Amino acid sequence: MVDTIVLLLSPSLYEIHEPDKFTPMGTPYRFKQNPTQAELRNGIYKPRLTLEKRMGVNGCVENTLKIELSVPKLLFGNNFNELRYKDIPPVIKKLQDVLHAMGVSVSKTALADAPVLAIHYSKNMLFTDGSTPYHYINKIKESWVPAALDVNQTDYRNSGHSYKLHCNAYELAFYDKIHDLEKAQRSSKRAIEKDNELQLNLLGTIRRKRKYEVLRMELRLNKRQKIKALFAQLGIKAPLTFSKLCKPAIAKKVLLHYMDTLAQKRTPLLNYTSTNSKALLSELIINNSDLPPKQIFQLYGLKHALDIMTPRELRVLFKHHNMRSWNRLISEAGRIKAPRVQNVFDVLRVHLEKFKALRIY
Numbered sequence: 001m002v003d004t005i006v007l008l009l010s011p012s013l014y015e016i017h018e019p020d021k022f023t024p025m026g027t028p029y030r031f032k033q034n035p036t037q038a039e040l041r042n043g044i045y046k047p048r049l050t051l052e053k054r055m056g057v058n059g060c061v062e063n064t065l066k067i068e069l070s071v072p073k074l075l076f077g078n079n080f081n082e083l084r085y086k087d088i089p090p091v092i093k094k095l096q097d098v099l100h101a102m103g104v105s106v107s108k109t110a111l112a113d114a115p116v117l118a119i120h121y122s123k124n125m126l127f128t129d130g131s132t133p134y135h136y137i138n139k140i141k142e143s144w145v146p147a148a149l150d151v152n153q154t155d156y157r158n159s160g161h162s163y164k165l166h167c168n169a170y171e172l173a174f175y176d177k178i179h180d181l182e183k184a185q186r187s188s189k190r191a192i193e194k195d196n197e198l199q200l201n202l203l204g205t206i207r208r209k210r211k212y213e214v215l216r217m218e219l220r221l222n223k224r225q226k227i228k229a230l231f232a233q234l235g236i237k238a239p240l241t242f243s244k245l246c247k248p249a250i251a252k253k254v255l256l257h258y259m260d261t262l263a264q265k266r267t268p269l270l271n272y273t274s275t276n277s278k279a280l281l282s283e284l285i286i287n288n289s290d291l292p293p294k295q296i297f298q299l300y301g302l303k304h305a306l307d308i309m310t311p312r313e314l315r316v317l318f319k320h321h322n323m324r325s326w327n328r329l330i331s332e333a334g335r336i337k338a339p340r341v342q343n344v345f346d347v348l349r350v351h352l353e354k355f356k357a358l359r360i361y
Helices: 037-041 071-076 085-101 108-112 133-140 145-149 177-186 202-207 224-234 248-264 277-287 293-306 311-317 323-333 344-354
Strands: 002-009 030-033 048-055 061-070 116-127 153-157 162-166 170-176 213-221
Touching: 002 071, 061 071, 061 085, 071 085, 085 108, 116 224, 116 248, 116 344, 133 162, 133 170, 133 213, 133 344, 170 177, 177 202, 177 213, 213 224, 213 248, 213 344, 224 248, 248 344, 277 293, 293 311, 293 323
Parallel strands: none
Antiparallel strands: 002 061, 002 116, 030 048, 048 061, 116 213, 153 162, 162 170, 170 213
8 A cells, every 4th residue: 555655846836925924934935734733643644845946857846845754644644444445536526625624735636646755655564363563574674785785884673673685775664553553642753654753643542452453564665766667667567656556456566576585595694593502403414415514514604603693784794704705605595495384474465465444443
């Protein structure tokens, strides 16, 4: 589903009829208008607006209007509930009305066809079987993500309740959505989600539900060039406009792509769960009888290292060594035979395959 989206309008597509609602941002060419915390606490959601002279999508410098909003928060007042494609026309109408109240006139057609600068695709995965987001996040972080996603920063926060992979063009985040809302109740600065004040009223409803857990997967495509490159890679042919990029089929395809990438980069070596060193060595030999002793011992050592450190920590530890040897070891670890255990990525993939919009009430 789509969550946050950033639109950019050229001067011919909007009219400012109440300029006093905008606040200068330190330069003569930049003004903003954002929702206040008081408005959010009272259930009033508004997009973030920025008026500035900048390069438009047509390559010309012009006075643009940037509109950043969470689409489900605009329509539902929260982003636990997820959009369906039939919700887009009501979203566009409501956005038009809210913008008018903010002193900006824009037609529905201009909004529907507005160029997209950034878009966040997400899926809220509901678990009622007693499993927790913490369990899945700890399994996800076992993937060899730096090699897979060209990541230059990782963030493993909140005692394991969130995990974020980051680079300049995009972010991939997994986090416990209910835990994040509870964090926001104590301090909005401690939460991952923006504008959580708007949905704090949901905590009472959620707490009355038994065995109710929500893991959120969110892909934040923060550059228009990244959206184009990813779509070309996945064979997605769609204009980069508001109405065309809000299709659940596109969200499903891009999220499955990243989920599968992570799944492929989790070594089967982690399926060995024996805590007895002798038993582990015996199991490695029995399951991989075609491998020479040297390689068995390398894998045996790697498994023990993975029991105490994450793949990223190990990679950093060996950063001054020959990376070709490291990559060869990781490649070999990805091809070994291992006991079949429940694969958490299979469980998460089921949620993405179904891609049913979550509604909490």
